[in-house]
Amino acid sequence: MNSNGYEARCQKRLEEWHAPISDWYCIDVIDIEEEASDTDLFTCELCGCSRVRFVHVMEHDDYFEDVRVGCICAGIMEGDVLAAKERERLMKNRAKRKRNFPKRKWKETPYGTYILMHKGSWIKMVHSKFNDQHYGVSYNGKIVWKYQGRPITSFLAAVYAAFDLVDPVERIMRP
Ligand SMILES: [Zn+2]
Known part of the structure; x- marks a missing residue:
């Protein structure tokens, strides 16, 4: 063409x-x-x-x-x-990282939360106090309760929400 x-x-x-x-x-x-x-x-x-x-x-x-x-x-x-x-x-590189992210092993704590070390800080996955079926993910003082606009109701969705939190598209837009 x-x-x-x-x-x-x-x-x-x-x-x-x-x-x-x-x-x-x-x-x-x-x-x-x-x-x-x-x-x-x-x-x-x-x-x-x-x-x-x-x-x-x-x-x-x-x-x-x-x-x-x-x-x-x-x-x-x-x-x-x-x-x-x-x-x-x-x-494209970010999509590859996201595809691989669920392979990382989270550690379960005695308090029922899951944690994962990422670039020197812990990512934490917690259950909502108000609804046990809902997960929240926090990292470096930020917490999210939704993934792609919906409440996080599965471990895998929480893992992907964690990825978006630590490796946001905004970093590509405004490096
Ligand atoms: Zn076009």
Whole structure:
């Protein structure tokens, strides 16, 4: 595919939307395989490619809504394809770390909590005082009671919540 033609098509699309064609910035990247239970990938809102796994959420100060796109379209919108590719690479590595995280062995304490050492600090997993079925996870003074917007009701969900706490996507967005 001719890359200049591709870029021109993306910019034409933005013009059709009366949207700015440059100076967008990325506010979040979402791993579709992590969020969805089925295997449907995402369709880039700009070029229509239906095979997007990592969704770059693009924002512009002069536009009323964000635009969700794949890596290359994100690069065109922000005027820096290398930066978008680097974000994509870091997200892939993070996804690998997340996949491996449940292999780590938690220690059960006499108080019924589970702990795991991570980079010199303990991650703690506790049961809610109010609902024994709900887990909370704390690390370095932060505590979360939800994973992907829902209460944490299984050990595995608590493990993934712990991962998001110690290895957040925000670190990729704002290193
Ligand atoms: Zn695209």
